[in-house]
Amino acid sequence: MVKRNTDKDLLKEKGFLSQRQEDYFSMRLHAAGGNVTSDYLRAVADAADKYGKGYAHITSRQGVEIPFVHLDYTDTVSEQMNAAGIGPGASGKKIRAVVACQGERVCKRGLIDCQGMCEKIDVLYFGKPVPYKFKIAVTGCPSSCLKVQENDFGIMGFSEPVFVEENCVMCRQCEKVCSSSAITIDNGSLYLHRNKCVSCGLCVQACRRDAMQVKEQGYTIFVGGKVGKRPRMGDRLLRTENQEVVFDILEKTLEYYREKALEGERLGDVIDRCGIDDLGETVK
Numbered sequence: 370m371v372k373r374n375t376d377k378d379l380l381k382e383k384g385f386l387s388q389r390q391e392d393y394f395s396m397r398l399h400a401a402g403g404n405v406t407s408d409y410l411r412a413v414a415d416a417a418d419k420y421g422k423g424y425a426h427i428t429s430r431q432g433v434e435i436p437f438v439h440l441d442y443t444d445t446v447s448e449q450m451n452a453a454g455i456g457p458g459a460s461g462k463k464i465r466a467v468v469a470c471q472g473e474r475v476c477k478r479g480l481i482d483c484q485g486m487c488e489k490i491d492v493l494y495f496g497k498p499v500p501y502k503f504k505i506a507v508t509g510c511p512s513s514c515l516k517v518q519e520n521d522f523g524i525m526g527f528s529e530p531v532f533v534e535e536n537c538v539m540c541r542q543c544e545k546v547c548s549s550s551a552i553t554i555d556n557g558s559l560y561l562h563r564n565k566c567v568s569c570g571l572c573v574q575a576c577r578r579d580a581m582q583v584k585e586q587g588y589t590i591f592v593g594g595k596v597g598k599r600p601r602m603g604d605r606l607l608r609t610e611n612q613e614v615v616f617d618i619l620e621k622t623l624e625y626y627r628e629k630a631l632e633g634e635r636l637g638d639v640i641d642r643c644g645i646d647d648l649g650e651t652v653k
Contacts, residue, residue: 382634384457385443392440395426397458398450401495401508402469402487403431412453420446428502431468432458435486459496463621467491472509472526473612479509480570481525486612490619500630501621504595511589518603521626521636522619523591527608528570529584532561543572547601588615592622592648594636601637604645607653621652 377387385394398413417425417435420442426434438446450456459465467490470476472483477650486507494505507524508515517523537559544559551565552572559580568589572581587610594603609615622636625648629639640648 372378379508380443382457383443383447384460385438386434386460388436388438390602393436394438394440394443396421396435396438396443396450397460398435399429399456399458399466399495400432401467401491402484404484405433408453409455412450416446416449425601426474430466432466434458458580462495462499462501464497467494467505467507468515469507470509470514472507476509477574478497478512478569478571480528481507481509481524481588483507483509483515483526485522486615487559489616489645493616494619494623499537499625500627501633503623503626503636505619509561511569517594518591519594519596519600520603521592522604523593523594524615525589525591526587527589528573529568530561530566530570530573530581531584532559533580533582534559536578538578540578542575542577543581544569546575585610588612590615590618593635593640593645595635595637601641603637603642606645606649618652622648625651 380394384397386397388395389532408503413425415436416424420438421435422437428434429463461484467487469487471479472481473479474482474484490505503522504520505522506515506517506520507525508517511525511527513525514523517525539554539557539559541554542553549565551562553560553562570583573583587608588606590606591603592606593601595601626639629643
């Protein structure tokens with residue numbers, strides 16, 4: 370066998386990440402939002418059997434990697450994956466694959482179409498260059514299963530309730546489902562505590578008399594989150610009912626990051642240095 374390519378930077382561009390074992394690589398494949406077809410899975414299984422050790426690794430960002438691909442087979446397996454319509458995953462100074470929960474398409478608590486947003490973002494931004502790295506997450510409700518506050522740009526569904534007193538029969542269903550104690554009933558009166566409400570919308574779903582109704586529903590945007598050696602929770606930037614605004618803010622945030630970032634800085638580092646108000650004024 371002849372080694373066709375020993376340029377590790379070029380191999381990394383093609384999705385091959387060096388392992389501790391010499392001349393072996395973990396092949397990172399493109400997947401968005403954790404949704405992969407049965408054809409995708411079959412192609413991965415075939416490649417893992419033929420070029421790896423018969424298994425694949427599911428990454429923390431809903432991606433797929435095939436470990437133990439020898440250097441001699443990198444070109445061949447790349448061609449096979451491309452023929453199956455599966456491109457390489459992103460690494461290095463790029464926008465990474467979007468992660469997303471199943472949202473309103475599947476989850477009973479989902480307030481937004483997470484997979485639909487993920488698909489649009491993936492088409493527009495996956496693999497595009499950035500100063501260091503940029504991670505995007507979409508989650509359907511404040512339960513935040515996808516931990517959007519730990520990403521450079523996080524999108525969360527929200528539903529803010531309003532209490533319509535004349536419709537209420539004091540069944541207490543809204544109080545029972547509210548895990549943040551934002552709803553209390555005392556002496557025949559219902560109180561909605563705004564300072565405790567997380568806008569999950571469960572009280573609206575539980576109410577059968579339209580006493581709890583949707584006041585506003587849409588998207589909460591978080592910016593600057595990251596984990597790693599110096600973790601940082603994302604700042605809540607704004608709320609909007611308009612999906613077009615979300616995409617406009619994402620584009621402007623990326624422009625801001627590319628313009629302001631110093632060497633090795635994530636978006637959160639830029640915000641810490643320049644201030645959240647500086648970003649807010651730019652994107653709003």
